[in-house]
Amino acid sequence: MTLVLQILLTFSILSLVAVxxxxxxxxxxxxxxxxxxxxxxxATFSQLYAxxxxxxxxxxxxxSVMGWQVAGVSGxxxxxxxxxxxxxxxxxxxxxxxxRLRGAPWLKPAQGxxxxxxxxxxxxxxxxxxxxxxxxxxxxxxVVAVSTIFVWRTxxxxxxxLAGGGVLGAVLLQ
Amino acid sequence: xxxxxxxxxxxxxxxxxxxxxxSMAAHPETCPLSDAPPALTxxxxxxxxxxxxxxxxxxxxxxxxxxxxxxxEERRWLTERDYAEILGxxxxxxxxxxxxxxxxxxxxxxxxxxxxxxTAGLYFAPLIILIGLCLFYDRYGQLPAVAPVMNGxxxxxxxxxxxxxxxxxxxxxxxxxxxxxxxxxxxAAFVFRLPLPLIVVLLAPVSIAFSLxxxxxxxxxxxAAR
Numbered sequence: 001m002t003l004v005l006q007i008l009l010t011f012s013i014l015s016l017v018a019v020x021x022x023x024x025x026x027x028x029x030x031x032x033x034x035x036x037x038x039x040x041x042x043a044t045f046s047q048l049y050a051x052x053x054x055x056x057x058x059x060x061x062x063x064s065v066m067g068w069q070v071a072g073v074s075g076x077x078x079x080x081x082x083x084x085x086x087x088x089x090x091x092x093x094x095x096x097x098x099x100r101l102r103g104a105p106w107l108k109p110a111q112g113x114x115x116x117x118x119x120x121x122x123x124x125x126x127x128x129x130x131x132x133x134x135x136x137x138x139x140x141x142x143v144v145a146v147s148t149i150f151v152w153r154t155x156x157x158x159x160x161x162l163a164g165g166g167v168l169g170a171v172l173l174q
Numbered sequence: 175x176x177x178x179x180x181x182x183x184x185x186x187x188x189x190x191x192x193x194x195x196x197s198m199a200a201h202p203e204t205c206p207l208s209d210a211p212p213a214l215t216x217x218x219x220x221x222x223x224x225x226x227x228x229x230x231x232x233x234x235x236x237x238x239x240x241x242x243x244x245x246x247e248e249r250r251w252l253t254e255r256d257y258a259e260i261l262g263x264x265x266x267x268x269x270x271x272x273x274x275x276x277x278x279x280x281x282x283x284x285x286x287x288x289x290x291x292x293t294a295g296l297y298f299a300p301l302i303i304l305i306g307l308c309l310f311y312d313r314y315g316q317l318p319a320v321a322p323v324m325n326g327x328x329x330x331x332x333x334x335x336x337x338x339x340x341x342x343x344x345x346x347x348x349x350x351x352x353x354x355x356x357x358x359x360x361x362a363a364f365v366f367r368l369p370l371p372l373i374v375v376l377l378a379p380v381s382i383a384f385s386l387x388x389x390x391x392x393x394x395x396x397x398a399a400r
Contacts, residue, residue, distance in 0.1 A: 020370025021270040051307055054324055057230045057300025058237050058270040064301060068308045076308070080301070084293070087269025091277035092289060094263055098278075109389035112255075113382030114262030116352040117374060118271060119342050120359025122238050126335030127364045129236075133329040140329035147333025151239065152340040155247055162234060162330040169326020 003071050004078045010037070011063050011082030018087065020121065022059035023128075029066070039070045060084070139172055140165075215250050219284050219291050225249050226276055226295030234331045237296070239338040241272045251279065254345045266374050272296070349388055355381040 010032055018025035026049070033039045040048070048069055052062035060083055067079025101107050126148075133140035147161040217225060225244050233240045238261075245251050252260070257275075264274030273296060280292030343356065359377050362368045386392040 016268050017371075018268045018270075019266065019374055024370040047311075051311055052304065053328075055300050055303045055307055056232060056234045056237075057297065057303075058233070058273050060270045060273065061297070061300050061304055064304055065308060068305075076305070080297075084269070084273065084297070087267065087274060088277045088289070088293060090267050091264060091269065091274035092281060094267060094274075095278040095281045095289075098263065099282075106386055106389070106391050108259070109385045109391060110382050111259040111262060113352075113385030114266060114378055115255075115258045115346065116348060116356035117359050117377050117381055118258065118262040118265040119339050119346075120356040120377075121265065121271075121363055121370060121373070122335060122342075123339035123356070123360040124363030125236060125238070126332050126337075126339060127360070129328060129332035129335060131364075133325060133332055140325065140332075143326060143329035144333040144336070147330045148337040148340070149333075151334045151337025152344075153337075158239065158243065158330075158334045158337075159232065161333065162232075162327050165326035165328075165330030166323045167326065169322045169324070169329070172322075172326075 004074050006037075007067050007070055007075050007078040008082045011067070011079045012086050014063070015083045015086040016090075018060070018083075022062055023125070026062070029063070033066055033070075040066075044069065137172075139168065143168060213250070214252065217249065217251050217283055219287055221249070222280055222283060222288055223291040223295040225251070226292045227299055229272070230296045231299040233300070234327050236331070236335060237270075237272045239331070239334040241275065242338055242342065245279070251283070254342065258342060258346055266378055349384075351384040351388075352381065355384070 014025050014029055014032065017028060030045055034042055034045050045066075048065045049062055052059070052065045055061065061080070063083035064076050064080045067075040067077070067082075069075070071078070098107065098111070130141070130144045133144060143161070143165040147158070147165065150156065150161050151158050229237050229240045229244050242257060242261075246254055246257050260275045260278050261271055263278065264271035267274050273293065276292040276296050277289045280288035280290070282288070284291070339360075343353070348356065355377055359373055362373045362377075363370060383392060
């Protein structure tokens with residue numbers, strides 16, 4: 001089996017166990033890429049993870065960076081497709097199922113039951129990010145607090161707080 | 175062909191935007207928004223792509239906050255509750271919840287083309303930026319010296335994500351038991367660092383059961399709903 005196919009297969013399997021997204025699958029990704037397949041060492045894995053965090057977009061794209069490291073552009077394409085397609089096919093099926101069951105009186109309440117779980121996990125993700133930023137000193141917590149209230153209590157464009165945080169970071173950390 | 179495509183909605187067979195409202199009217203208990211929200215818009219395929227392009231491009235530190243902002247507040251494709259429900263379904267599936275939601279929302283409005291366009295829009299800009307970062311990393315063996323700026327942006331993004339969770343909680347007017355589930359999920363993930371699949375497997379059935387009971391569909395507790 002060629003390397004690119006191996007990458008495709010590895011990330012396709014990871015895709016199907018990634019309930020909760022990238023952070024949920026990171027330990028297994030590490031086990032597959034570093035321990036089982038030996039495609040990279042520990043330090044490289046960590047650096048690539050940091051690299052992926054510097055880009056916007058869904059965190060799951062950490063897979064793309066890993067694929068790049070293993071086999072260049074074709075590796076990136078294989079990892080990205082492997083990570084996205086199986087999950088997307090399931091989501092497609094779920095949407096179809098919800099559509100077919102749309103008349104069922106229990107569907108809306110059942111869907112509603114998933115809402116607090118989803119919001120709770122979003123809240124946890126935000127708190128985890130805030131905790132990570134705290135390692136750079138106290139001022140990031142101020143940015144977190146201002147940003148939280150800004151987004152929670154107003155409808156203004158959050159780009160302002162992102163830009164403000166970036167400028168403050170550049171000034172204070174230089 | 176063109177006329178046929180026009181007469182029939184491009185998305186699900188027989189789908190037209192109003193059923194969003196109609197289905198909510200059929201379940202008043204799931205639609206606590208008494209003051210009617212501004213009218214929803216039905217995105218064109220191009221609007222789906224560009225809306226998701228923005229979500230991907232601005233989504234530093236994760237896209238959950240921007241996805242809700244663009245879809246619910248700016249473009250008004252879905253109500254707060256509809257979006258939350260799609261996100262909830264995306265949460266129990268493998269893969270990023272916002273990515274799964276993109277597939278479902280794309281399909282809802284424009285079928286397969288919509289799902290592909292929304293997904294392509296979501297990942298396009300981040301992938302281009304990642305390729306640039308990878309090239310830089312290959313050449314210089316380190317990340318560009320943007321770390322201080324990124325740390326500041328990350329702190330802002332963290333607050334944005336927390337603020338989004340609080341905003342959704344407030345607007346959806348969750349029941350007491352739903353709030354308890356929300357806090358349990360957050361504590362399990364943030365404080366105890368339990369694996370997310372485990373949290374979903376443990377809490378989703380409980381939460382669904384509570385929700386069905388509220389709607390009078392479980393345990394014969396019809397009176398409990400009102």
